[in-house]
Amino acid sequence: MILTGHIRPLGHEYKTPISYLMRLDNEEIPLNDYLGKTIEINYLGEISCIYCGRKIKKSFNNGSCFPCFRDRPENDVCIVKPHLCHFHKGTCRDEDFGQTHCMQPHIVYLALSDDIKVGITRKPNMIKRWIDQGAVAAVPIAEVPDRKTAGEIEIHLSQFINDKTNWRRMLKNQIADKDLLAVRSDIKNQIPDQYQQFFDESHDVWTFEYPQLQIPDKIKSLSLDKQEHIKGNLIGVKAQYMILDNGVINMRKFSGYKVRVELYL
Structure with missing residues (x-):
């Protein structure tokens, strides 16, 4: 599956374990279905304010342009x-x-x-x-x-x-x-x-149980500001983090970033 859109915070539903959704604009992807599978995220070099939609070079407070932040x-x-x-x-x-x-x-x-x-x-x-x-x-x-x-x-x-x-x-x-x-x-x-x-x-x-195949020994933070291409096997989801076998990414932090996501079943 290949989808393109602007990142929104992860959606979730209270179940056992928690059911997570990756959200790109109006698209929703059931992340629990992809546990153990490869996910590839490519940043397309564009950020849009989550409130007014204007194109920006830098976001404030998880997705705002400066006027909306102010x-x-x-x-x-x-x-x-x-x-x-x-x-x-x-x-x-x-x-x-x-x-x-x-x-x-x-x-x-x-x-x-x-x-x-x-x-x-x-x-x-x-x-x-x-x-x-x-x-x-x-x-x-x-x-x-x-x-x-x-x-x-x-x-x-x-x-x-x-x-x-x-x-x-x-x-x-x-x-x-x-x-x-x-x-x-x-x-x-x-x-x-x-x-x-x-x-x-x-x-x-x-009480809450999260979808996790394994617990990472070390936590490496993955950032779309530093690497335009992130690829790894999804081993868990917790809070607003997607946990890959090579690092973790806070999806809320990159709200408004335009990406192409490829998911491999």
Whole structure:
């Protein structure tokens, strides 16, 4: 099979194991069907902004042109630092976006990808978020009315729990032997009094299994900025990474890159 198009982040469906899709523009390729098979990716020297479609030489924040990076609400600083949300100050880049995405119920969660980390997401997106992070287990610990409140709890708890994933350890399945429910119980006393009303111990742990034929001993990052031709046998997919027998490529990072993909059954 040969397909040409612009890379989009990997799609996935919560199954056992996770069912992955490679996405090129409107085309979707069921990656699980190609485990153990050869995949060839050729970069065609063209990048298009994932928002406005303009041709660009360099992308910002996983697929934006500079004006979209500068102006769109999806790229505002409060997206990566939600405790800095400025919607209430009237300075949101897009009030409709703020109402739809930020002034909505969010959950604060614990996820186990390499070690336990704390994070936040909108409630309808939690499973997608956990899979994108390569979590093998996750559990909500609080539900709050808006993104800013979730961010304030997250930044406080990050004093005691990591808020980032070590992606190399995650891909090598080097996972800490820790009990999410025990950590959830322990962390309750670390939540400030004004947020205790949101703490929730009722949720069970979600678990995730990824399609992997083998675990790489070493992690070599493959980049379309450095090599226009990538070819290898697909041995796994986890988070937003395609794991080949000669390296790994973060497909979200190269959103908007135009490629020709050849898949061999």
